[in-house]
Amino acid sequence: MERVLFVDIADVESAGVDVPDAESAVIDIPDGESAVITLKFRPVRTKANSSGQQHLAFKKARGRKRRTDSVADILKVYEMSLLQFKRLAAVRSLYLIATPLGISGRKRKVKNEIVEGCHVPVLLPNGDGWHASEVLSIKEVNGKSLFYIHYEDYNKRLDEWVPIERMDLSKLEQPKKDIKTPIKKEGGVGSSRIPNGGTESRPNTPEREIYENGSMQSLGLSISGAMKVHTGCDGFGSRKRKLDEDTDSQDAPLAPRQTGSMVSHHDDIITRMKNINLIEFGKWRIKPWYFSPYPQELTTLPILYICEYCLKYLKSAKCLERHLAKCLYKHPPGNEIYRKDKISVFEIDGRKNKQYAQHLCLLAKLFLDHKTLYFDTDPFLFYCLCEHDAQGYHLVGFFSKEKESAEDFNVACILTMPPYQRMGYGKVLIEFSYELSKVECKTGSPEKPLSDLGLLSYRSYWSQTILEILLNLKPNESGERPCITINEISEMTSIKKDDVISTLQHLNLINYYKGQYIITLSDEQIQTQERAMAKRPIRIDPKCLHWQPKDWNKRGKW
Ligand code: ACO
Ligand code: ZN
Numbered sequence: 001m002e003r004v005l006f007v008d009i010a011d012v013e014s015a016g017v018d019v020p021d022a023e024s025a026v027i028d029i030p031d032g033e034s035a036v037i038t039l040k041f042r043p044v045r046t047k048a049n050s051s052g053q054q055h056l057a058f059k060k061a062r063g064r065k066r067r068t069d070s071v072a073d074i075l076k077v078y079e080m081s082l083l084q085f086k087r088l089a090a091v092r093s094l095y096l097i098a099t100p101l102g103i104s105g106r107k108r109k110v111k112n113e114i115v116e117g118c119h120v121p122v123l124l125p126n127g128d129g130w131h132a133s134e135v136l137s138i139k140e141v142n143g144k145s146l147f148y149i150h151y152e153d154y155n156k157r158l159d160e161w162v163p164i165e166r167m168d169l170s171k172l173e174q175p176k177k178d179i180k181t182p183i184k185k186e187g188g189v190g191s192s193r194i195p196n197g198g199t200e201s202r203p204n205t206p207e208r209e210i211y212e213n214g215s216m217q218s219l220g221l222s223i224s225g226a227m228k229v230h231t232g233c234d235g236f237g238s239r240k241r242k243l244d245e246d247t248d249s250q251d252a253p254l255a256p257r258q259t260g261s262m263v264s265h266h267d268d269i270i271t272r273m274k275n276i277n278l279i280e281f282g283k284w285r286i287k288p289w290y291f292s293p294y295p296q297e298l299t300t301l302p303i304l305y306i307c308e309y310c311l312k313y314l315k316s317a318k319c320l321e322r323h324l325a326k327c328l329y330k331h332p333p334g335n336e337i338y339r340k341d342k343i344s345v346f347e348i349d350g351r352k353n354k355q356y357a358q359h360l361c362l363l364a365k366l367f368l369d370h371k372t373l374y375f376d377t378d379p380f381l382f383y384c385l386c387e388h389d390a391q392g393y394h395l396v397g398f399f400s401k402e403k404e405s406a407e408d409f410n411v412a413c414i415l416t417m418p419p420y421q422r423m424g425y426g427k428v429l430i431e432f433s434y435e436l437s438k439v440e441c442k443t444g445s446p447e448k449p450l451s452d453l454g455l456l457s458y459r460s461y462w463s464q465t466i467l468e469i470l471l472n473l474k475p476n477e478s479g480e481r482p483c484i485t486i487n488e489i490s491e492m493t494s495i496k497k498d499d500v501i502s503t504l505q506h507l508n509l510i511n512y513y514k515g516q517y518i519i520t521l522s523d524e525q526i527q528t529q530e531r532a533m534a535k536r537p538i539r540i541d542p543k544c545l546h547w548q549p550k551d552w553n554k555r556g557k558w
Pocket of ligand 1 (some may be wrong): 068228313367368411412413414415416417420421422424425426427428446447448449450451453455456459460532
């Protein structure tokens with residue numbers, strides 16, 4: 001049974017894109033009306049009503065029982081953001097058709113109905129057992145339902161679309177009453193941050209698929225439970241921007257910058273789901289791990305093409321080809337502040353090279369989840385590490401850094417591009433960040449929270465750096481055991497004192513002996529350290545760093 005309900009939006013007709021505040025709209029919905037979760041919409045003509053007002057027509061079908069009596073409720077029920085709603089309202093005469101949840105056309109018993117927020121065991125992609133999962137979204141492809149699921153306790157990058165056959169429906173649990181799991185309301189700035197040093201979930205890593213020149217190269221990552229990431233996301237973007245394929249007008253949308261260098265994002269149903277299928281970046285094809293607010297129209301493309309030099313995004317290979325013919329970049333903008341062998345590092349000012357910085361943030365967001373990207377890039381510097389060859393400078397990774405950090409953060413965000421991960425570049429970037437801190441005569445620490453992989457990399461870097469110092473200590477002149485303080489380690493390495501202490505504790509090196517603290521290293525630890533250092537082929541050579549810190553304080557405005 002379908003019903004048509006009307007939402008009066010005053011002056012939609014004349015409002016054009018500038019729609020009046022949707023909250024003030026009056027919604028005429030009879031009592032006891034049932035509502036549904038999923039929405040499909042298509043523009044149709046509707047007539048102005050008798051009072052000359054335009055209507056948005058919501059055509060509803062039966063589904064989950066829910067009373068709706070305000071725009072806020074409608075948005076909640078339909079899981080639309082106000083922004084989307086306004087966008088829809090801005091398109092004159094919009095007609096929304098709500099479809100029942102579950103498998104379309106078939107009447108299902110409510111207790112077996114798969115709705116968003118359901119919990120159900122899902123067969124892992126490698127067939128290696130079942131794992132508790134939560135259904136985040138449902139879509140239909142060629143008449144077949146697919147369910148976007150999140151494996152509980154695993155990192156979001158493993159989320160994927162699965163068919164019903166992968167679910168153990170005998171253990172299906174309906175969402176708990178009044179708790180709408182897919183939507184977490186934002187509780188203010190940084191509210192969803194994880195406590196210092198915390199990680200979101202286990203550091204499981206998907207067996208990422210990376211294609212070089214069209215051929216697949218599996219990285220064969222080794223952590224248990226490794227799974228292939230399947231992205232087939234429906235692609236709702238939360239921000240709509242025009243893709244101007246051949247012009248240079250790709251200004252990222254402006255979102256207000258909040259406090260801190262980064263702010264946790266609205267963890268809503270849209271940003272919880274991957275929205276880009278695949279990117280082509282230089283010679284690589286890479287499956288994204290997380291949502292990134294690229295323009296909505298790009299989310300339905302099989303491949304998003306990104307110029308590896310200026311980071312502009314394009315919708316087809318043809319557009320990329322045309323772009324490359326005229327792209328002026330062969331390396332990131334800004335100053336090359338480091339060069340040794342085939343490695344270069346460029347410093348980019350987020351104010352002077354705003355567009356590049358914004359594109360870099362968009363790209364990085366595909367692989368960074370725990371922090372949102374920022375469109376106000378002015379307060380940041382970006383350090384891009386490239387490998388160069390005859391073609392140009394290929395982006396390997398980068399980190400961003402606040403020009404001024406009250407908390408002594410020396411890294412805001414750090415990323416190694418997936419094809420280069422697990423080759424030691426993360427530690428090269430981290431080492432570079434500490435070399436900058438040494439020149440500044442400061443100690444520094446990465447901004448929290450760290451991701452699972454971020455924590456692994458920092459732990460590994462801190463351990464190796466501190467052990468390297470300890471192992472190089474010589475006995476004093478009278479042949480006594482060498483002595484060093486935490487402060488000295490911190491000063492020598494620029495690693496913040498707290499991080500030195502937590503690393504020593506993590507390595508279980510501190511012992512209390514005869515009234516004093518001593519550090520004891522086992523033979524095994526020494527050997528492990530020697531092996532680990534031998535595996536670090538690229539080290540930062542401070543002699544090749546040509547950089548002077550700027551006093552941003554004196555400059556007034558960045
Ligand atoms: N599984 C297990 N261990 C891993 C993995 C993985 N997938 N990736 C890295 N590691 C370990 C490595 O084994 C290594 O430890 P080891 O020397 O003890 O063996 C250590 O982490 C560092 O490895 P690198 O090869 O130097 O680091 P990589 O180039 O892979 O980059 C990084 C690490 C930057 C964290 C990368 O994984 C990444 O870009 N991830 C996505 C974005 C992200 O999470 N960034 C950090 C956010 S925190 C922040 O921004 C402050
Ligand atoms: Zn370009």
